[in-house]
Amino acid sequence: MISSFVGYFVVGVLLLYSGITQAQPEMEHHHHNDHHAMKMDETGMVMNENADKLPEDCSEIRREYQFEVTAGTEYAKPFPGTTFGFSDHQWQVEPCSRITVTFINQDRVRHQWMVHGLPKYLYDQGMFHMEAAGGHRQSGTFIVPSDDRTYLVHCDIAQHMEKGMKAQLVVGRGSGDLWSVPGVSATFERADETMPRWLWGAGLFCLMIAAGLVVVWKARISR
Template sequence: MTKFPGLILLAALTMSFDANAMMQHDGMMMDDKGMIMHANHDNLPRDCQKLAGDVDITIRAGHEHAQKFAGKMYAFDQQEWDVPPCSRVNITFINDDNIRHQLMIHGLPGYLYPQGMFHLELYGKGELKASLIMPAQIKTYLVHCELAQHMEKGMKAQLKVGGGDGDLPSIPGISPPIRADRYTQDWNTMTWLVMGLAFVVGMSLPLLMVKRKKPAADI
């Protein structure tokens, strides 16, 4: 039997406290599979008199969902959702890839959602569930993945409240980009010289190969 049972109990309590602090801290819940930030299941926005109801949405993220968009690498399985004002949106976020993906909603009221943000993140294949309550304002909110180049490569969508106040730019399949991708070639003198040289070499090689294969004449 140990001589210091009190110290062991204190150490156990300290370890338990640290684990809980790491798992849930300042609006963030995290484990080894993913993270939820600024979920809100109960608190009404200031412009809502009462909860309008619940809307359940499943959002999948991954490479396979980008196949329908030319030039895109990642995407959500849907690019737009429309919910009533003051509704509680219950989101099931599913990552179909073995890499990190996020689902972030921006532009929310900061007094209820710090930095105006709602955030779900999965470090690989998996599923997370969390809720948020939308304000009464008719508005279109940005939904995207903030990992480097994921949004630029297609993981961008929009959440409309009450029909929204228009479409955001560059939503795949919905709205055109502000600056469309351009793949232009500067046809200067050097470019033409390189093209001409490549043409001459390309035409000459088959002739040289034919000459080498031609049998020698009998003596």
């Protein structure tokens, strides 16, 4: 009787633990210690801007794009479970394009528009990065390589990506949608989804305690 209770208890703890570990957002750490190709002032910064160096697989600039991206809490409204958002969560471009993004921050807190996975010989740490202080805008240009690829775009400020600031830049046919991009991969129930998983583990844990108490109570009665 006691050993089966211990068994349930261990299973309960394991389930609760797995619920907790799965609820942990994946974190990426970046070290911004390189100061070349960086513009910075009180309105924000632009890092690794590249308007003229061609990726080695491109013979010419195939197309020019100008995007205006607005960041703010109002763009989170269509997506339950999010707090922040971009005015668009997906941009489609041709390979070897030159892209100029004007990033407008409507919130009071600072926000970023950061692309990952670009060639490291052109972009330090493979990223192009803009940050706009609250109420400010930044503008920057970069050139994408020739391969079909989907690049992660996000705001790297703690918890902002998890709260909705995740997007994708699709070059050519792309390489598949990224996970939980609001309005794109339509699985932003993630915030809602992790809650029940937590509650489920916690609920089970309570149930185990209750079962244990019943066992102890019954044992006392039969004494």
